[in-house]
Amino acid sequence: MCPATDMSAQSQSAHAVVLVSGGMDSAVTLALAREQGLVCHALGVDYGQRHAAELAAAREVAASLGAVEHKLVRVDLRSIGGSALTADIAVPEHGGPGIPVTYVPARNTIMLSIALGWAEVLGAREIHCGVNAVDYSGYPDCRPAFITAFEALANLATKAGVEGARLRVQAPLMHMSKADIVRAGVRLGVDFALTVSCYQADAAGRACGHCDACHLRAEGFRAAGVADPTRYR
16 A cells, blocks of 8 residues: 655645546556555545445545545436436346446546546646456447547646646556456555445445446456455345
8 A cells, every 4th residue: 555645745746636436446546646656636426326335435445545535526417317327227237239238428528527627626637547448348438539538628628728737637447457457456455345346236335246347346356366355245
């Protein structure tokens, strides 16, 4: 685990907003940012997700990995639905071709936009997120082209960008497999037992063991040769 940054060093260090969902990918993203010596401001988004247990996990992950603060912003995506995570649609146990029903319309665009606003307020020049294009579920907003496009937007649509303070969107896990992510987390001292990945975790954060997120997580630990600390119901 990276040591906490003291207040005297904070003013001399680069600041970053890190999207922390409570899952394993965002935990490793935060740990990697801390390893770079960044002062990390963890941001969680309560968007009405079915697996709300991840929000409590995000708070614990942020504290355990030395974020200087954790902010939770609420956006009601359940009011528009359109996803098994925000509407009364069954979570599939096995993925299929095409974009799955667990895709949440515009979720990553909205979350990155909130992170962008907070970064401007903080004077942070970096936003870090845990999107991944290898072991992912077919989501269009987890691709390199999306991150590149959002970074371009960030520098066109903000006071900071227009005035020459370049904003960067970092996605350090983009080309890593789940096994690679597990290995990186172990090296950095991430406590994966704190994280919640399941799309339909219960209130205690226990996983179903059947959804795509559970399958990908379990396979990542298996392929990495690391004991899986996931709690199943």
